[in-house]
Amino acid sequence: MTSISTSDTLRSPPSEKGARLPDPVLDHGPLRPFRHDPGRREAWWWLLVPVLVAAFLVACYAIAPEWYKAHVLPEGYGLLELSHFFIPLVGFLIAIRLLFRPFVRRRRLVLVFVSLGAFACFYIAGEEHSWGQHFFHWETPEAWSKLNRQDETNLHNVIDVFDKNPRLLLELGVYVGGVGIPLAALFTPWIRRNRWSLFLPASAMVPVALCALLFKGSSMAKNIFGTQALVFRPSEATETFLYLFILFYLIIFARRIRELEAEDGRSDKVSA
Numbered sequence: 714m715t716s717i718s719t720s721d722t723l724r725s726p727p728s729e730k731g732a733r734l735p736d737p738v739l740d741h742g743p744l745r746p747f748r749h750d751p752g753r754r755e756a757w758w759w760l761l762v763p764v765l766v767a768a769f770l771v772a773c774y775a776i777a778p779e780w781y782k783a784h785v786l787p788e789g790y791g792l793l794e795l796s797h798f799f800i801p802l803v804g805f806l807i808a809i810r811l812l813f814r815p816f817v818r819r820r821r822l823v824l825v826f827v828s829l830g831a832f833a834c835f836y837i838a839g840e841e842h843s844w845g846q847h848f849f850h851w852e853t854p855e856a857w858s859k860l861n862r863q864d865e866t867n868l869h870n871v872i873d874v875f876d877k878n879p880r881l882l883l884e885l886g887v888y889v890g891g892v893g894i895p896l897a898a899l900f901t902p903w904i905r906r907n908r909w910s911l912f913l914p915a916s917a918m919v920p921v922a923l924c925a926l927l928f929k930g931s932s933m934a935k936n937i938f939g940t941q942a943l944v945f946r947p948s949e950a951t952e953t954f955l956y957l958f959i960l961f962y963l964i965i966f967a968r969r970i971r972e973l974e975a976e977d978g979r980s981d982k983v984s985a
Contacts, residue, residue, distance in 0.1 A: 734973050735910040737822050746905040749972045750965060751917040759917040763924045763957060767950075770928075774944040782945055789842065793949050797841040800956040805834035807963045816974045823970075826912065830963060837956065880955075884929065887958045890914040891922025911973075915965050918958065925954035 732745040751759050774781040785792045808831035817823050842848060895916040898904040904913065914922075932947040934940045944950050 732906075734969075734976050735906065735908050736973055737820055737908055737911060739908050742906065744906045744908065744910075746902075746910070747915075747969050747972055749968050750915040755917075759961060760920045763921040763954060766953065766957075767924045767927065770950050771943050778945065786946060786949060789848070793953055794841065796953055797956060798838050800953070800960050801834040801837040801841070804956075804960045804963045805831055805838060807960075807967055808834060811963075811967055811970060814970060814974070816970055816977070823911075827966075830959075830966075834959065834963075837959075883955055883959075884925075884951075887922050887925055887955055891918040891958060892926065895919050911966075911969055914962055917965065918961060921954055921958050921961055925951055925958060928954065 732743040733739060734747060735744045770781075770785070773785060786794070788794055808827055811817050811827045812824070812831065817827055891914050894904065894913050895918065898913075898916065904910060928943060928947045928950040931943040932951065935942040935947070
């Protein structure tokens with residue numbers, strides 16, 4: 714897995730020394746891949762974190778299923794449920810910081826993209842804990858409880874347009890972006906050398922995407938074939954890796970922005 718998840722394999726050949734980094738405002742090349750995408754030296758977070766989390770969940774349920782149900786799954790205070798609040802919250806803070814960077818504000822497409830990322834993280838964090846109800850334990854208004862499937866003050870348990878549809882889009886983005894694009898880039902390197910590649914997930918996103926796919930596959934196998942799932946309610950484990958994917962993506966996206974800003978600064982010095 715590490716062979717396709719390193720920036721070391723993407724270092725520019727000598728012939729590309731004069732190439733620019735991919736920037737949506739550039740309509741011409743040659744362009745080169747981002748040099749600061751995570752590589753082997755940072756495998757402790759993009760590889761080990763998702764793998765260890767997946768191993769912990771599977772081992773915990775296999776060894777102590779009742780403890781798993783009592784401490785990992787409970788609504789509001791279980792380990793998974795808390796992670797579903799704090800992971801997107803950190804992503805929201807990263808996106809908010811990006812909104813104040815001059816590089817982002819000067820590029821309308823990048824600004825809209827980062828704004829959507831901030832909104833998505835804010836919405837996920839709020840909805841997962843019913844906008845504070847799981848922390849402060851207020852009563853759901855009677856009128857709203859009649860609309861909400863789980864008697865909570867959130868939107869995603871009211872109609873599918875706030876729940877299943879956004880999740881389906883997110884899952885497709887994770888599986889295509891986290892697995893399909895890195896694999897395609899192995900055979901068609903130009904994917905990492907075009908003006909839109911700023912937005913494409915790095916190869917380091919493969920492990921977290923595969924972990925999400927693992928638990929999603931376990932859930933589907935249970936529903937279709939009646940097989941034993943890897944964990945109880947595997948959809949909750951899937952959500953954890955979907956949100957980790959968003960967080961990792963924003964971390965790498967912020968690094969790419971800094972790399973572009975540094976290159977712009979060097980270009981200004983040369984032109985001066």
